[in-house]
Amino acid sequence: MSGMQEQFEIKFRLPDGTDIGPKQYPAASTVATLKETIIAQWPKDKEKGPRTVNDIKLINAGKILENNRTLSECKSPICDFSGMTTMHVVVRAPTQDKQSDKRAAKKTKDFRCGCAIM
Numbered sequence: 001m002s003g004m005q006e007q008f009e010i011k012f013r014l015p016d017g018t019d020i021g022p023k024q025y026p027a028a029s030t031v032a033t034l035k036e037t038i039i040a041q042w043p044k045d046k047e048k049g050p051r052t053v054n055d056i057k058l059i060n061a062g063k064i065l066e067n068n069r070t071l072s073e074c075k076s077p078i079c080d081f082s083g084m085t086t087m088h089v090v091v092r093a094p095t096q097d098k099q100s101d102k103r104a105a106k107k108t109k110d111f112r113c114g115c116a117i118m
Contacts, residue, residue: 008071009084012038012058015091016046022084027072031058031065038089050091057090 005028011021012034020041025034035053042049050056058065065074065087 006072010034011084011086013086013088014043014046015089018043019086020089025071027070029071030067031069031071031074032067034058034071034087035067048091048093055092057092059088059090060085 005026007024007026009022009024011019011023013019020038020043023037032053035050035056035058038056039050039053053067060074063074
């Protein structure tokens with residue numbers, strides 16, 4: 001087996017229940033590389049797709065995987081990556097910048113009722 005690099009078969013379960021994959025990945029692949037693959041293969045007809053690797057969290061065996069870890073480092077006794085592994089994809093909702101939040105708060109203050117009850 002020397003010369004052969006270990007491969008993992010992984011599919012990614014999206015929030016709506018659809019899947020990307022399965023596909024073979026080398027054990028030396030980082031979690032960030034997997035996230036880049038997800039972004040590249042994200043279905044174009046779906047709204048609210050991730051834009052960067054920081055918009056995605058990958059969950060395997062109840063653990064959130066860190067971007068700088070490799071697949072071989074993520075192996076655990078609970079999930080040894082034998083056979084096909086399903087990783088769950090969580091997409092972080094886009095955040096608004098603070099300026100638009102301030103404008104929205106100001107707009108709600110501008111629409112006060114000016115009625116007086118006598």
